[in-house]
Amino acid sequence: MSLKVGIIGTGMIGQDHIRRLTKVLSGVEVVGVTDIDQARAAAAAPEVAEVFATPTALISSEKVQAVVICSWGPAHEEQLLTCIAAGKPVFCEKPLVTSEAAALRVMEAEVAFGRRLVQVGFMRRFDADYRRLKAVIDSGRLGAPLLFHSVHRNASVPEGLYTSEMPLNDTLVHDADIARWLLSDEVTGVEVRVPRRSSRGGELRDPIFVLLHMASGVLVDVEISVNIAYGYDIRGEVSCETGVAALPNRPATLISDSNGIRQAIPEDWRERFIEAYDQEFREWLVAAAAGTATGPSTWDGYAATLVADAALRAVSGGFESINLIAKPSLYGPPTAMAAE
Numbered sequence: 001m002s003l004k005v006g007i008i009g010t011g012m013i014g015q016d017h018i019r020r021l022t023k024v025l026s027g028v029e030v031v032g033v034t035d036i037d038q039a040r041a042a043a044a045a046p047e048v049a050e051v052f053a054t055p056t057a058l059i060s061s062e063k064v065q066a067v068v069i070c071s072w073g074p075a076h077e078e079q080l081l082t083c084i085a086a087g088k089p090v091f092c093e094k095p096l097v098t099s100e101a102a103a104l105r106v107m108e109a110e111v112a113f114g115r116r117l118v119q120v121g122f123m124r125r126f127d128a129d130y131r132r133l134k135a136v137i138d139s140g141r142l143g144a145p146l147l148f149h150s151v152h153r154n155a156s157v158p159e160g161l162y163t164s165e166m167p168l169n170d171t172l173v174h175d176a177d178i179a180r181w182l183l184s185d186e187v188t189g190v191e192v193r194v195p196r197r198s199s200r201g202g203e204l205r206d207p208i209f210v211l212l213h214m215a216s217g218v219l220v221d222v223e224i225s226v227n228i229a230y231g232y233d234i235r236g237e238v239s240c241e242t243g244v245a246a247l248p249n250r251p252a253t254l255i256s257d258s259n260g261i262r263q264a265i266p267e268d269w270r271e272r273f274i275e276a277y278d279q280e281f282r283e284w285l286v287a288a289a290a291g292t293a294t295g296p297s298t299w300d301g302y303a304a305t306l307v308a309d310a311a312l313r314a315v316s317g318g319f320e321s322i323n324l325i326a327k328p329s330l331y332g333p334p335t336a337m338a339a340e
């Protein structure tokens, strides 16, 4: 039997996830869509799907068994709380929410419900290259990790929609989450440096350099560049005591012509992480069909939100510390930092 899913937000990633759920994956049916732009929702809706007037109407419909949230970050809180109140499993695109207070409200509601319902869209955790990198670190054969270099480059970002806070509260959250996950660690403090501004980014602080201090003492440097022009370039390298482990360059067809020999670079996140998104939804569908959620949790979304908040405060210079609440047992054993 197929899981009946409703989609909130039918913009770039909403449309890509509709394609994935209707054309790539099995065991799922998209039965409803909604967007504040009703014409966009209608254009994106698969033939069998109903276009709902509001997120609340979609979430409360008996037709919809589980929900996928692909609206803008600031809209996520209300939609998540409505899903939790309805007891429906929900996949929420990152960022979970855009403030600490909102993250705590969502966590409180899910803990009170008593069962995990929320999976956050940190798709890098489902990427085969990142999974292999983590297996090497976890095996311990290179000794303890000491430094992690994370490079996050976007060719461009949507003009007007991508605001000055977003390098830190929309883009950096991926690097914060992957650092926590790869290193099985928590971020305890953040520093930010703003170098010479790219002339391509208008008023945006771009690029931006972030240093994450982990509870173990590992340092993570992150380059965020969101107007790099040449493609979507994601790199990661972990220096350990007796060796270095890095993400591979993605295999792509080698083109030889009068310009030389070259390999194509992915254009954007859709291309770079296409298999990771497929896998994240495969795993979500299994858990959602059982009425729950696995993978990146509300706790992980909360931790990444605190990093974003601290980074926004650290823009003016200095070190900003992060203080997580004690981890509710719903999200697993206490982390190093929460236990201190």
Ligand SMILES: NC(=O)c1ccc[n+]([C@@H]2O[C@H](COP(=O)([O-])OP(=O)(O)OC[C@H]3O[C@@H](n4cnc5c(N)ncnc54)[C@H](O)[C@@H]3O)[C@@H](O)[C@H]2O)c1
Residues within 6 Å of the ligand: 008, 009, 010, 011, 012, 013, 014, 034, 035, 036, 037, 040, 055, 070, 071, 072, 073, 075, 093, 094, 095, 121, 122, 123, 161, 170, 269
């Ligand atoms: N995991 C990833 O790699 C990844 C990639 C892209 C986007 N995202 C995330 O997905 C979300 C959407 O991003 P996008 O690039 O598709 O943006 P987008 O602007 O293309 O689409 C967002 C859509 O949501 C709709 N919307 C906004 N608020 C709404 C509300 N309150 N109710 C109903 N509809 C609403 C908008 O009208 C728009 O159609 C963001 O949170 C973004 O950070 C994640």
Ligand SMILES: O[C@H]1[C@H](O)[C@@H](O)[C@H](O)[C@@H](O)[C@H]1O
Residues within 6 Å of the ligand: 094, 154, 157, 170, 171, 174, 226, 269
């Ligand atoms: O919403 C997108 C998405 O999360 C991408 O994966 C990231 O690279 C972009 O910077 C961000 O704006």
